[in-house]
Amino acid sequence: MSSIAVPPAGGEKIGVAVLGATGAVGQRFIQLLEGHPWFAVRELVASDRSVGKAYAEAANWLVSPDIPPDVAGLPVKGLDARLESPVVVSSLPSDVAGNVESRLAKEGHRIFSNASNHRMGADVPLMVAEVNPDHAEALHTQRKRLGSEGFIITNGNCTTITLVLPLAPLHRAFGVEAVIVTSLQAASGAGYPGVPSLDLIDNVVPYIGGEEEKLQSETAKMLGGWQGGQFRPAPFPVSATCTRVPVRDGHTESVSVRLRAKASGDELIAAWREFRGRPQELNLPSAPKHAVIVRDEQDRPQPNRDRMAEHGMASVVGRLRPCPILDWKFVVLGHNTIRGAAGASILNAELALAEGWL
Amino acid sequence: MSSIAVPPAGGEKIGVAVLGATGAVGQRFIQLLEGHPWFAVRELVASDRSVGKAYAEAANWLVSPDIPPDVAGLPVKGLDARLESPVVVSSLPSDVAGNVESRLAKEGHRIFSNASNHRMGADVPLMVAEVNPDHAEALHTQRKRLGSEGFIITNGNCTTITLVLPLAPLHRAFGVEAVIVTSLQAASGAGYPGVPSLDLIDNVVPYIGGEEEKLQSETAKMLGGWQGGQFRPAPFPVSATCTRVPVRDGHTESVSVRLRAKASGDELIAAWREFRGRPQELNLPSAPKHAVIVRDEQDRPQPNRDRMAEHGMASVVGRLRPCPILDWKFVVLGHNTIRGAAGASILNAELALAEGWL
Amino acid sequence: MSSIAVPPAGGEKIGVAVLGATGAVGQRFIQLLEGHPWFAVRELVASDRSVGKAYAEAANWLVSPDIPPDVAGLPVKGLDARLESPVVVSSLPSDVAGNVESRLAKEGHRIFSNASNHRMGADVPLMVAEVNPDHAEALHTQRKRLGSEGFIITNGNCTTITLVLPLAPLHRAFGVEAVIVTSLQAASGAGYPGVPSLDLIDNVVPYIGGEEEKLQSETAKMLGGWQGGQFRPAPFPVSATCTRVPVRDGHTESVSVRLRAKASGDELIAAWREFRGRPQELNLPSAPKHAVIVRDEQDRPQPNRDRMAEHGMASVVGRLRPCPILDWKFVVLGHNTIRGAAGASILNAELALAEGWL
Amino acid sequence: MSSIAVPPAGGEKIGVAVLGATGAVGQRFIQLLEGHPWFAVRELVASDRSVGKAYAEAANWLVSPDIPPDVAGLPVKGLDARLESPVVVSSLPSDVAGNVESRLAKEGHRIFSNASNHRMGADVPLMVAEVNPDHAEALHTQRKRLGSEGFIITNGNCTTITLVLPLAPLHRAFGVEAVIVTSLQAASGAGYPGVPSLDLIDNVVPYIGGEEEKLQSETAKMLGGWQGGQFRPAPFPVSATCTRVPVRDGHTESVSVRLRAKASGDELIAAWREFRGRPQELNLPSAPKHAVIVRDEQDRPQPNRDRMAEHGMASVVGRLRPCPILDWKFVVLGHNTIRGAAGASILNAELALAEGWL
Numbered sequence A, B, C, D: 001m002s003s004i005a006v007p008p009a010g011g012e013k014i015g016v017a018v019l020g021a022t023g024a025v026g027q028r029f030i031q032l033l034e035g036h037p038w039f040a041v042r043e044l045v046a047s048d049r050s051v052g053k054a055y056a057e058a059a060n061w062l063v064s065p066d067i068p069p070d071v072a073g074l075p076v077k078g079l080d081a082r083l084e085s086p087v088v089v090s091s092l093p094s095d096v097a098g099n100v101e102s103r104l105a106k107e108g109h110r111i112f113s114n115a116s117n118h119r120m121g122a123d124v125p126l127m128v129a130e131v132n133p134d135h136a137e138a139l140h141t142q143r144k145r146l147g148s149e150g151f152i153i154t155n156g157n158c159t160t161i162t163l164v165l166p167l168a169p170l171h172r173a174f175g176v177e178a179v180i181v182t183s184l185q186a187a188s189g190a191g192y193p194g195v196p197s198l199d200l201i202d203n204v205v206p207y208i209g210g211e212e213e214k215l216q217s218e219t220a221k222m223l224g225g226w227q228g229g230q231f232r233p234a235p236f237p238v239s240a241t242c243t244r245v246p247v248r249d250g251h252t253e254s255v256s257v258r259l260r261a262k263a264s265g266d267e268l269i270a271a272w273r274e275f276r277g278r279p280q281e282l283n284l285p286s287a288p289k290h291a292v293i294v295r296d297e298q299d300r301p302q303p304n305r306d307r308m309a310e311h312g313m314a315s316v317v318g319r320l321r322p323c324p325i326l327d328w329k330f331v332v333l334g335h336n337t338i339r340g341a342a343g344a345s346i347l348n349a350e351l352a353l354a355e356g357w358l
Helices: A024-033 A094-106 A133-146 A158-174 A211-223 A265-273 A338-355 B024-033 B094-106 B133-146 B158-174 B211-223 B265-273 B338-355 C024-033 C094-106 C133-146 C158-174 C211-223 C265-273 C338-355 D024-033 D094-106 D133-146 D158-174 D211-223 D265-273 D338-355
Strands: A014-019 A039-045 A087-090 A110-113 A151-154 A176-185 A225-227 A230-232 A238-244 A251-259 A292-294 A315-322 A328-334 B014-019 B039-045 B087-090 B110-113 B151-154 B176-185 B225-227 B230-232 B238-244 B251-259 B292-294 B315-322 B328-334 C014-019 C039-045 C087-090 C110-113 C151-154 C176-185 C225-227 C230-232 C238-244 C251-259 C292-294 C315-322 C328-334 D014-019 D039-045 D087-090 D110-113 D151-154 D176-185 D225-227 D230-232 D238-244 D251-259 D292-294 D315-322 D328-334
Touching: A014 A024, A014 A094, A024 A039, A024 A338, A087 A094, A087 A338, A094 A110, A094 A151, A110 A338, A133 A151, A133 A225, A133 A338, A158 A176, A158 A211, A158 A251, A158 A265, A158 A292, A158 A315, A158 A328, A158 A338, A176 A211, A176 B176, A211 A238, A238 B251, A238 B328, A251 B238, A265 A292, A265 A315, A328 B238, B014 B024, B014 B094, B024 B039, B024 B338, B087 B094, B087 B338, B094 B110, B094 B151, B110 B338, B133 B151, B133 B225, B133 B338, B158 B176, B158 B211, B158 B251, B158 B265, B158 B292, B158 B315, B158 B328, B158 B338, B176 B211, B211 B238, B265 B292, B265 B315, C014 C024, C014 C094, C024 C039, C024 C338, C087 C094, C087 C338, C094 C110, C094 C151, C110 C338, C133 C151, C133 C225, C133 C338, C158 C176, C158 C211, C158 C251, C158 C265, C158 C292, C158 C315, C158 C328, C158 C338, C176 C211, C176 D176, C211 C238, C238 D251, C238 D328, C251 D238, C265 C292, C265 C315, C328 D238, D014 D024, D014 D094, D024 D039, D024 D338, D087 D094, D087 D338, D094 D110, D094 D151, D110 D338, D133 D151, D133 D225, D133 D338, D158 D176, D158 D211, D158 D251, D158 D265, D158 D292, D158 D315, D158 D328, D158 D338, D176 D211, D211 D238, D265 D292, D265 D315
Parallel strands: A014 A039, A014 A087, A087 A110, A110 A151, A176 A238, A292 A315, B014 B039, B014 B087, B087 B110, B110 B151, B176 B238, B292 B315, C014 C039, C014 C087, C087 C110, C110 C151, C176 C238, C292 C315, D014 D039, D014 D087, D087 D110, D110 D151, D176 D238, D292 D315
Antiparallel strands: A176 A251, A225 A230, A251 A328, A315 A328, B176 B251, B225 B230, B251 B328, B315 B328, C176 C251, C225 C230, C251 C328, C315 C328, D176 D251, D225 D230, D251 D328, D315 D328
């Protein structure tokens, strides 16, 4: 495959294959790409159980009343299928994502993945489009390794993306030195069927396997740099406790931070409100106007009220107060299957296309 | 009223008046005192709206299928009624509790109160029976001030009690220097009607008015001492974020602590497992065998599974891990209307009776 | 006020006052009227507590992240305010709606009301725009009585509207003779604060005051006619049991019907699928393309998946099976605060404007 | 095995094997048999995944803080294990229950089963102990067929048991002619993991596979008789709609009935309040004092408040009103995993022991 450019208005859209199309995040991919100006879903890939069925038959569609009609009749392909779409978005489960994504990248596909397998790869960008687009430099190294024009760009865990959006402007302006975070995560973060009802009716589960480690390692990689041919993680610790609460969508996080430079609350709020990145400069189709929204009400953000801010593409911050132990504390909320997953991949794909990386 | 002693087996029980009897905590008082070996509910006090009605008619009974038959027919008295019961337990709302409790104490009643009004009083014990029974020394000062045999002993906010039970043995053994806590609190903590359904179906509210301040001030008072005629609060800071989650009963808290003395995880667990107080030594009727329970499973404690441990009278701890920023982190859960409210007052009353303070 | 016509594209919109603007349905009015081609919210009325405040300060906004900016700054007026807007939509609570609406109608305002007070009035249309637009004939009588160009058109209870949409085509085609219905109603039907969380976490409440009677009387009035200067209710009985379940929005109803003419399942489905009314013929701005949607899946309709079908303006039917006792049974779902309340009033207002009744 | 008698007080208890021990109902069996005067759990059987593990390791214990200590260490046996316990209680899933139960019955075990496989068997009692203990006559036929002292007694589906308890006294006194029922069923009815959280947070699912058919066929068998060597089902139709709601435990049912004999509401209530069966006459250990409880409050029964009435062994009835189409309507609630499952089997086993059928 050769280089790919933004299609002209009215021109033919770029084909996209969705890996893991029947899952909760796969459904969001399909929903968010409906009517996209640049991309069109052309291929669907899922596990053996679904192969050969029409998508409408294979998927237990959850995210809206109806499957977009263009997609409902597409046949589901298997994990080993050869694909035609140049762009591939992936929300495969981690037990299969690693190999499938590697093969497709070697075959020349541009992969934008939610799967965790390649996130910590030595030449694989772990990218939040507003935060570390410069990590795309690693693609040269990666393409050389793969011997292909294809590549893999990952985005982080949903909890990490929600957190790193407000941390990034603080880190740039004041230097983050330590973060203690407790998350209250939504059921959709575990996919479908995911968490049994008997675990979440009148209950909280104070543990999510692997999640706390990801918050530490992914935050450090995202807020670090690419220097001398390798990623240099940001050196500060993140201490996380991750819990599951009876909410459909939207992860809430209670955060305390220590900053290198002393800063006032107004300065923090200004850093958030003024935060802009390449997606905003390029006016990308899925870019939120503000990637960080600050709410003044004392009881916000709340998942039910705030998760759809900026069409689900923003982190919503509130309750900024001094922390008597570290420096500041606040609450942040993000839509875990939009900004925290499918929307993040799509925004990365848009950025890659607009920046000419494809 | 003169001094009161533990009634002999089969002897006449000590009369108890319940203030705020129709509320969520008032109902727990009535439920927990059913069949109590020493105490019997004889009088019920509630707001004007209920006065003169039979209790069964006035209360929207929530905590079990039926109101205990001895209580169902009792008439509800008003806030200004003169009472006959020597012992008074109170869960009045704070807009009226202050004056009513003060008046009754002056009239000679022994008050055990959940209301927040007198908790920080200069001569009022804020007591968790296993933690700071020595604060009863303040009663001499208080009785002198009141000119009465009556007194007020308060217990803390539900979130604080849940937290202070596992903090106390750590503080004694290793010295607590700092605490960062995020709570996930149950709906019953706001009473009835309390939190609207539209705020808690598929939602979390990351704010509870006044709660964060109470966690700081009450923890310090409880873990401090009474010296030279006044309370000396423990000097460490508590940084709290309090949230409301869709759970009926049981507050979950994610806690990070810094300790003065270095300690291993096994030492912390041993401190919790060996923790005993006067209620256990005296084998009080409502005393849990263990006031702190440690669960080994990685996904515990959970409100639905663990809140009724020790009949709702224990704090249940789990997930002890090193905190890379402070020293240790863990999750603790307590039943907010039992150990965190009505049960705490009753245990204080039992302690007072057994120790001869009445 | 004189007769009002549909404003030309780009022309000045017709001013609307929202009564009960801070409540759950009032918020839906404001949300649904944002960007409306014919109407613009100009005045807000609420109870004393809110009067004089800016709307953003008075309302606990629940239905989306932010209040529409044009409305956020409007001052809240009191129940006795004189209004300038010719069109008034009302979701006042029934303890005040009756008098306020009567006064405003006499003053010339065209009222479209959700309140129950005037629904059974002898000359007041109880109108579902697709079902009984011919009841508008009663406006002549009503206007004469009021001595004004103003009038009141009501829409039904949310549960009734959801039910009557699929009943209407069955009644026309086959004659409904009896209906037994059990509803599973959402929390928002009780407004805000409405149902306490302690009544709906891990619980169902099998009673909603007044609701069962309304289902009987309102269904009969809507499916009846206006003849000889009075309403003639449809003669069949409706036996209802109404319950409240832990759902935010969307009433689900389990329905059994007896029909006069024998009909096959396919004929019932055809009657639903072919059902069109004046809103569809006139292509009104808020008209659903299909007021009754039929789902083929065996486990639909579901509130979370189906309530937003047709932007919340349709009744969604599924699970049609023979009933061995009556004739047929099915499940129907409708969005209670959109089609069941605010959307129904707005659609009535659009119909009135398009038909020249204003 | 020879005949088994009630053990004397202090004598050795009768060993019980629990089939399907790790599931939601299996856990209830273990919980309810803790401290039982006649029976003791000695063997546990579950699917391959659990075989060889200690129970505490194999089960995800949900129903209380801790597994009874006598059971926690028992090894889990496989489906093909030979068992020593004379009494076997079963909550195996239906894909394996049929064969396993048949084999064990042939080997001489007395089986009390929740599984649906044998419920409609031509010589297998489908028994609710208060309702149709006379169906035990079929055991002669069954034992002859099996060539063994062993047998299978089943109890019904949880929804059916809840319904049949209040129907039985009405049928005896007045003759039931038709029943229309809509159920609102709890998540635990689907076992663990069972229903995904994403299907029940802010949602209702109006379909439960196979449930509606069971309500019809099982009710007819239970309320019919055993005559001339075969079961004669009661001839009336039951028209059911079964839905799943966000409740942990407790099925609520909205019921309309037609009766042969005209009866007043007071007569119905009297029939329920006076309803007694063999379990009450024999004062069996698990027998509720009243198998049907009538609540007078207009908003009861509710799952959270009423499911534990009579330790979960009663059907709780409320809201009796005339039905304008059939004759009467009411709401009934039962605990689906206690009276609707494990408790029903245990009560049948107690009855069998006390009546000398073992």
